[in-house]
Structure formats: structure tokens, C-alpha cells
Amino acid sequence: MFLGITCEIKDFEDRSFVLEFVNNPLNDYAELPKHLAALNFSNMICGIIRGALEAVLYSVKCTYAKDTLRGDLNNCIKVELIKKIIYKDD
Secondary structure, X not given: OHHHOOOXXXXXXXXXXXXXXXXXXXXXXXXXXXXXXOOOOXXXXXXXXXXXXXXXXXXXXXXXXXXXXXXXXXXXXXXXXXXXXXXXXX
């Protein structure tokens, strides 16, 4: 995966799955102050996943479910399929 991150696919359902990974290099030198605890610092990874899937004609919703910066043991991103994009030729 991106940035040398290895992940596992968990909770695979019909239209969604969860990517779970332990190490996130974007979090290595980051620390969130208490007043920004709700910030998803590595939300850029969700944008990368969403953009890559849109390039192959899938519209998805990516959300951070767990983040080690917020005290969770692992990082988890939930990916939900919204629709398959139909490309019409002119």
C-alpha cells in the first residue's frame, strides 16, 4: 500500500470493508493537542484511496474509524461503495 504501509482487510461486507494497519508513517512525528483531538491528521490517506478508486470508476466514501493519535491501538479506515461510475462515450 501507499508509503510502505501493510494492512489487513477486516469486516468485509457486500458494499464495505475496513482497512486495518498498525504503522502509519504520517503519525511518526505528529502529536495532537487536546483541543484538536477530533482532527483526523492522516485523512489524506482516505483521499488517496478515494481518488485511486475513482480512477477505476468506483465512487466510495472513506472515513477514519480508528487512529493511533487518538489513543487507539490500530489505524482503521472504513471504505464504503457508493456506486459504480458509468462512463458514457460521446
